[in-house]
Amino acid sequence: MVELRTDRLTLRRFRPSDVDDALAYRGDPEFARYLPHVPQPFTRSHAEEFVAINIADRYTWAVVVGGRVIGTTNLEVEDEIAMLGYALARTHWGRGLATEAARTVLGWAFPALALERIWASTDVDNARSRRVLAKLGMRHEDTRGREVFYGLPRAAWYSAPIAAPR
Numbered sequence: 001m002v003e004l005r006t007d008r009l010t011l012r013r014f015r016p017s018d019v020d021d022a023l024a025y026r027g028d029p030e031f032a033r034y035l036p037h038v039p040q041p042f043t044r045s046h047a048e049e050f051v052a053i054n055i056a057d058r059y060t061w062a063v064v065v066g067g068r069v070i071g072t073t074n075l076e077v078e079d080e081i082a083m084l085g086y087a088l089a090r091t092h093w094g095r096g097l098a099t100e101a102a103r104t105v106l107g108w109a110f111p112a113l114a115l116e117r118i119w120a121s122t123d124v125d126n127a128r129s130r131r132v133l134a135k136l137g138m139r140h141e142d143t144r145g146r147e148v149f150y151g152l153p154r155a156a157w158y159s160a161p162i163a164a165p166r
């Protein structure tokens with residue numbers, strides 16, 4: 001896995017020593033509100049399992065600030081298409097960090113993985129997440145039940161003003 005950096009963030013592979021940090025931010029019902037796969041209460045054994053799975057995943061980055069893991073940015077890659085995901089500790093919301101992390105991952109992934117398209121989905125009521133997707137230049141393409149789908153073709157990524165220096 002490639003390590004990525006921004007002015008504020010380091011994006012790196014998970015390590016066994018990240019269990020305490022994962023436990024601290026994932027055991028928050030507000031964090032997990034739109035993440036049905038995150039059990040509440042979130043126990044140490046959930047945190048250990050989460051870290052072990054992510055250590056083995058080539059495209060899940062631990063988002064690190066001040067030496068602490070505060071969340072994840074991940075891609076699920078299938079051929080030339082990747083699904084984007086992100087989740088940060090509530091204490092770090094509202095500072096542009098999820099957008100910064102995701103933009104950095106996309107800036108690496110489009111050329112490195114020769115991607116043709118990125119997509120993402122979220123709950124229709126997850127306004128913060130929808131705003132992140134809009135800030136990345138992603139377009140709302142479909143709604144199925146409570147789930148909204150966004151897409152970003154390669155050409156749009158490279159032509160959008162947002163694709164300027166990152």
Ligand SMILES: CC(C)(COP(=O)(O)OP(=O)(O)OC[C@H]1O[C@@H](n2cnc3c(N)ncnc32)[C@H](O)[C@@H]1OP(=O)(O)O)[C@@H](O)C(=O)NCCC(=O)NCCS
Nearest residue numbers: 031086087088093094095096097098099122127128129131
């Ligand atoms: C969604 C999430 C990643 C956003 O992280 P973040 O670092 O706060 O995101 P950013 O700061 O980059 O952008 C958030 C945007 O939402 C806006 N926002 C905040 N509260 C909002 C609200 N109630 N309604 C609408 N927009 C809101 C912010 O103003 C900001 O937009 P702006 O930059 O135009 O001002 C974070 O809330 C999170 O981790 N939530 C829990 C996990 C989750 O739901 N992940 C997404 C699964 S698809």
